Amino acid sequence: MSTSDHEKNKQADMHNNHNQTHEQVKKENFIKRCKEASTVRKIVASVLLLLSILLIVGGISGYFYIKNGLKPVDPSDESTKTVTIPLGSSTSQIASILEDDGVISNDLIYRFYVKFNNASQFQAGEYQLSPSMSLEEITEKIQTGIMMQDPVFTVTIPEGKTLEEIAQLYEKHANIDADQFMEKMNDQDYIKTLIEAYPQILSEEILAEDIRYPLEGYLFAATYQFYEKNPSIDSIVHDMLEKTQQVALNYLPQMEKKKGYNMHDMLTLASLVEKEARTQEDRERIAGVFFNRLNKDMILQTDPTVLYALGEHKERVLYKDLEVDSPYNTYQNKGLTPGPISNFGEHSVKAVLEPEKTNYLYFVAAPDGEVYYAETYEKHKRLVEEHLRRSE
CATH class of the missing domain: 3.30.1490.480 (Endolytic murein transglycosylase)
Known part of the structure; x- marks a missing residue:
């Protein structure tokens, strides 16, 4: 055998050995991947099994949680207790009161019950309720206002x-x-x-x-x-x-759209409108006049603020009254009064939030209840002389 043949054989052996090693590595990698896949499958199966168990347990627990919340607290306990529902209570507050007094077992379930049954119009007062009563019976009783006693x-x-x-x-x-x-x-x-x-x-x-x-x-x-x-x-x-x-x-979203005015301002304006107008038409128109004057940086000049400043109840405001020194006197101070001058009605809040758009800058509220409006001061003076004659 020549040297060249010997070299060729040697190279062939090395190539075969390399191929065998490569095949062995591939086989080992395949076996390793199979083992890893098997392990992953086992883990996934275990996790799925655990989740299934949790879902089943959670579903059963949730079922009994809701079922118990819908049942009377104690069907055998027919004793009654006095439950007080304050005026203006929300559904959440009522639910908490009922649970605290032991006539329902779960305030959250009761809130859902009320929502799904569209129950509303709950009446304030004192009620005689029992742990044996169903949610339907309790709801019906505090809706119809069947109370323990008449108000004192x-x-x-x-x-x-x-x-x-x-x-x-x-x-x-x-x-x-x-x-x-x-x-x-x-x-x-x-x-x-x-x-x-x-x-x-x-x-x-x-x-x-x-x-x-x-x-x-x-x-x-x-x-x-x-x-x-x-x-x-x-x-x-x-x-x-x-x-x-x-x-x-209820009107907060509308109030927030009134740029430059907060709730305190809105209620202050509502009180001014309340004192000046008798009809909704006049409330909306007067509210519009107030905004027109405020936008032009004019003083409001509304008589009820003078009466509030005086701290008196008078049928007529005299010229000398307009000079009273008070931050509430809108004949002497620009802008709104420091705060409301009386309580307000919902209709006045609506008027302030939806004032009538006009060019009026003046109005006269006559003693007979009629309100007369003017765009100019000259016409306003004539209306004052005609319908609201002041004296010293």
Whole structure:
């Protein structure tokens, strides 16, 4: 064999050995991948099994959770207890009260029950409820207002009333001392607790130095029922603020669109409109006049603010009254009053949010209830002389 043949054989052997090694590596890699795939399959199968078990257990638990929440707390316990639903309570608050008093087992389930059954119009008051009652029975009872007793006091607070007038109404109809009521209205520490409790409607703005009473205008005009002989001033104030919040928040999106005006401004304007107008048409038109004057940086010149500044109830505002030195006198100061001058009605809020668009800059509210409007000061003077003759 020649040297060249020997080299050729040697190279052939090396090539064969290389091929054998390559095949062996491929075989080992294949076996390794098979083992890894098997391991992955086992892990996936274990995870799927665990998830299946969790879903089954969760589904069963959820089923019994809902079932128990829908059942009476104790079908065998027919004893009754007094449950109080405060005025203005939301569905969530009612659900929490019912659970706390032990007549439903789960407030969350009850909220879903109320939502799915479109239940509404819950009535405030005191009810005799039992742990043996079904959700349907409880809901029906607090919807229809079948209460344990009639209210001890019913007090109607009309629109356009000041805090001092409201205090007198409670003194007359609910045995509340008017002076003590007003003392509470001037308690700065108490007012601060209310600002914390109702941050969506009350702000530090009501504590401004020029404000006569922080809560002026914030105690809503409505009929309130009381089921105890001696209701506290605090409970009365909370009932009224709850109602204010319930109404005002319905209009919050519209209020936020009024650039340059916040809720305090809107309620202040609503109180001015409330005192000036009797019909909705006039409310909307007067609100439009106020905005026209504010936009032109004109003073508002509205008589009810003068009366509020004077602290008097008068049939007529005299020329000398217009000179009263007060931040509430809109004949002497530009812009809005520091705060509302009375409570408001919902119709006045609507008017402020949707004022009639006109070119009127003046109006005269005559003693007979008619309102006369003018675009120019000259015409306004004639209307004043004709319909509102002031004297010294």
